[in-house]
Amino acid sequence: MAPFDRILLCYDATPEGRLALRCGAALxxxxxAETHLLAIFDCTYWSSGVDVLSSMKFEVDxxxxxxxxxxxxxxxxxxxxxATGHYSVGNAIDQISRLADSLKVDLIVIGHHPHGFFARWWMGENHALLLDRVSCAVLFEVDD
Structure with missing residues (x-):
């Protein structure tokens, strides 16, 4: 039995995300391994106002x-x-941990750069929030 039978790759189309995707693909x-790919539309930063312009921007994003x-x-x-594709709307930590748990993955692969997509939730104590919420290994592929 392989140490990682089921892998979840988190992808955001950034250079760091592409590097992590390639690393995850090689693994x-x-x-x-059974492979799953997650793309997240993190709408937690949207204002509660519902006007035509913000609605159009939401749809574009x-x-x-x-x-x-x-x-x-x-x-x-x-x-x-x-790979099986998964699309989620919501907070990245919530969505990653939810899908990882429901799929019972052994490994999550995420690209990280201080200025990338995941930087919003990775700053401060948020990294600990993800690690505390999953019961599998997490590989952060960092692009220097």
Missing amino acids: AQQLH EQAARETLREGIDWLRAWGVT
Whole structure:
């Protein structure tokens, strides 16, 4: 039995995300692991106002997140990895931990850079929040 039978790759289309995706794909291939890809539309920073412009911006951002998922699946396919895609709306920590738990993954792979997408929730004590909420290994691929 491989140490990581089920891997969750978190992808946000940043250079750090692409690096983590490639690293996760290599691991998935070597381990013959069941692979899942998660793209998140983090709407927690949206104002509660519902006007036409903010509604249109929300839809554009949501569509971009869905396109990110398609891009990630396409990259994985090109690298010879078959993955199940998952799209979530909400807080990144909540969504990652929820899906990791429901899929019973053994490893989560996330790209990280202080100025990347995940920086919003990774600053301060938020990293501990994710680590405290999952019962699997977490690999942070850092792009220097």
